Amino acid sequence: AQKVTQAQTEISVVEKEDVTLDCVYETRDTTYYLFWYKQPPSGELVFLIRRNSFDEQNEISGRYSWNFQKSTSSFNFTITASQVVDSAVYFCALSEALNTGGFKTIFGAGTRLFVKA
Amino acid sequence: DTGVSQDPRHKITKRGQNVTFRCDPISEHNRLYWYRQTLGQGPEFLTYFQNEAQLEKSRLLSDRFSAERPKGSFSTLEIQRTEQGDSAMYLCAPGDSRTDTQYFGPGTRLTVL
Numbered sequence A: 001a002q003k004v005t006q007a008q009t010e011i012s013v014v015e016k017e018d019v020t021l022d023c024v025y026e027t028r029d030t031t032y033y034l035f036w037y038k039q040p041p042s043g044e045l046v047f048l049i050r051r052n053s054f055d056e057q058n059e060i061s062g063r064y065s066w067n068f069q070k071s072t073s074s075f076n077f078t079i080t081a082s083q084v085v086d087s088a089v090y091f092c093a094l095s096e097a098l099n100t101g102g103f104k105t106i107f108g109a110g111t112r113l114f115v116k117a
Numbered sequence B: 001d002t003g004v005s006q007d008p009r010h011k012i013t014k015r016g017q018n019v020t021f022r023c024d025p026i027s028e029h030n031r032l033y034w035y036r037q038t039l040g041q042g043p044e045f046l047t048y049f050q051n052e053a054q055l056e057k058s059r060l061l062s063d064r065f066s067a068e069r070p071k072g073s074f075s076t077l078e079i080q081r082t083e084q085g086d087s088a089m090y091l092c093a094p095g096d097s098r099t100d101t102q103y104f105g106p107g108t109r110l111t112v113l
Helices: none
Strands: A003-005 A010-014 A019-021 A024-026 A033-039 A046-052 A059-061 A064-069 A074-079 A088-097 A103-107 A111-116 B004-007 B010-013 B019-025 B031-037 B044-050 B053-057 B065-068 B075-079 B088-096 B108-112
Touching: A003 A088, A003 A103, A010 A019, A019 A111, A024 A074, A033 A074, A033 A103, A046 A059, A046 A064, A074 A088, A103 B031, A103 B044, B004 B088, B010 B019, B019 B031, B019 B088, B019 B108, B031 B075, B044 B065, B075 B088
Parallel strands: A010 A111, B010 B108
Antiparallel strands: A003 A024, A019 A074, A033 A046, A033 A088, A059 A064, A064 A074, A088 A103, A088 A111, B004 B019, B019 B075, B031 B044, B031 B088, B044 B053, B065 B075, B088 B108
């Protein structure tokens, strides 16, 4: 069955520290997508990144970077020089193909990140 | 701005009452998904539409739940005879069929007393 595991329930760092959020997934699909979403205290789910299973290149976007390793079924997320505004719950997610043509998104339980000033 | 509005943003109701939520995507998407998020958990899939057709329902969607997308644009989710266990955030997400990326609306937080 499709599954996403985020082993870290909560992480607390001091501003300007680097932090890595871990994500491990299980899937039976040969083609799939992986995602990260951010949920700040306001509650909205904010899309951060989508990665195709065929593309294992690491990606960097400003202070954010993602490391996709298919061999270990991991898709980790690193925030460099963290800021207080990074405080949020971060969800790793995996697409699961539906027989009817759509895709549902399987979410991990989330990692709550606290960044202290 | 996610390009999705949901109404109401908050709903408090008494057990046994019926409630209806609405999701309005700003731009056109063939697919529209509903999810439910309980406290401390990630969202869970409920159902999805391809245009007007409801193509998939999760086992989480009991017969007290019904969803529609009459014109292939906005969608409604109704819960009949609400129970305390229905208390959650209900999220809708238009789906980009090309990339499978779902952009979530702000959600409707339901509290059943």
